[in-house]
Amino acid sequence: MPNIKKENDLYIPSGDLQEKAWQNDKAIYQKASDDPIKFWEELAKELFWFKGWEETFKAQNESLNSQPYFEWFKGGKINITSNIFEKNPLGFDKIKNKIAFTWIGEPTEEKPRTFTYEELFREVNRFANALKNLGVKKGDRVAIYLPVIPEVIIAMLATARIGAVHSVVFSAFSSAALQARLQDAQAKILITADGYYRRGKVINLKQSADEGIKETEVEKIIVVKRAGNEIAFQPSQDLWWHELTEKESPECAPEIMDSEDLFFILYTSGSTGKPKGTIHACGGYAVQAKFTGKWIFDWKENDIFWSTADIGWITGHTYSCYSPLLNAATFIIFEGSIDWPNPERWASIIEQYKVSIFYTAPTAIRMFEKYGADLIKGYKFETLRLLGSVGEPIDNGAWQWYFQEVGHGNCPIVDTWWQTETGGILISSLPGIGPFKPSFTGVPFPGIKFDILDEAGKSVQANKEGNLVILSPFNPGLLRGIYKNPEKYFDTYWSKYGKNVYFTSDSAFKDENGLIRIVGRVDDVLKVAGHRFTTGELENIICLHPDFIEAAVVGKADEIKGEVPIVFAVSLVDKGLDDLKKGVVDQIRKEIGPIASPQAVYIVEDLPKTRSGKIMRRILKKILTGEDLGDLSTLANPQIVEKIQEIVQADIKNEA
């Protein structure tokens, strides 16, 4: 019996998968929407709390204006690590010998490392004790700048164990990006590694860490020996992870946290050069992480789950760490690039490790598609039963390819919509219920109230595009603020429609079945290979370079990456064009990292502007796509448009 059947343009789960799914009763939607607070409360009761909450959901009085605007499970006492380990509601004795995760290094000849729940618990406690001995206390910020190695999970859990706050910084971010995050969080401890493998090369991470701590409050760097590369080791400041933990006890009592205590900070791109630290709360995040993973990925006893996202992003935090661990699931983490040393590395990992649930991004799927189905002809993917997608809209072509070539027409695809801010998945049809429709992300998770509004705040009709918003009581895992920046919190999420409506900054529409299709961002965010940057932050960074006085960045559609940044920069210095272009690229790599590299840089005399001086990025976008530019009479400098057009066209000709 197949696991999915087609009805008109919808795909409906069936067979074994549907019958045995954790959640396969449609009635859950009605029940949850009748009383979403009660719905979450019932789920929360399935976790272990040292003390129950006094109020399930509390919205702030409209007249106040301090973070947070709402609270969940207030007064409840919890520690997420107790729910994973010693107080796991499934019974720690039952799960302790189960494999929590297997780590696969990039070099193919390297031996994988595996941790059972008990082994992981012991390592977490050892490291928690080590942190305590260094003076780390509840509420202190601990920065983690690690590649995907087991220690990243151990470090996060150890920090959570003692009630400290982790701020994980993606290891491919540059030292300047690290520095900005360390400064904002005022972290005193930084955990990093000597190096790691990337496409066959050893990257010296410690060197970036050493650069990154300049002008910060970091006092100690804990270094994991990963790649064995030579590093500058300063005994007064640096500590080896293995020496530090060697003699520590494998037992450590959990810190008892209030549900609303600060759990972690994760930075995402802000509209200026400064990243914004989204803050997440202990209780609500845990509840949402546990049940979104359980119902959407449907982990069962023998499943092997693999999410390809780096742990430095929210996807990694929630679905390569907290959510599967709370569910005593078994998963894989992988250090390398999924197409290294050969383009089918990902397929060989699925096959070799018997992955049954695979979660990746449309960028990766489009890349697989480009390599062609022939490449994976030899792979049967017999163990796969469920596929997932995240990070950007998946177009019909990529959806069909994923469904046919990887899922062999028998695996539902959960297209999961969420954000760094939401902490966990909020839109995705469930594998036991459906329905699934190519290029539509699906229906909201039970208990989540979405709406699509026009500019005036009125709901739009089916099939009409508008702004995607979340209505009260939101979701337990939604961010509680921007670290040290309540104004930004208000401006970004709550100023458009008021404090009872969370503005997602996405544009979307609903079909007649209530399935939501995400169209894209309405703000200045670019999604480059699923990674999030704002045009404003890139522009700011370019202008920090002495050679440039002005810059405009626009996104251009890209076959694989979805979108790529294109830079228009104005320079007054007398240098060769190639030097100037290289200056822009190097500056972005230095300040953010190679993932934000522009696909093209145009050095121009001026940028198209309105009379009030506003840069018209819309016109630059049209120049790139060759669209009709429309009326230019409102511009202060219409003559510049033709000059820019010539530069862009010459470049396109060159490329061809």
Ligand code: WT7
């Ligand atoms: C933005 C959030 C949390 C997941 C990783 C990205 C876009 C996310 C989807 C999807 C279409 C999606 C939205 C959102 N997005 N998932 N399934 N379909 N678009 O987190 O970097 O905070 O970005 O990613 O535009 O607002 P993020």
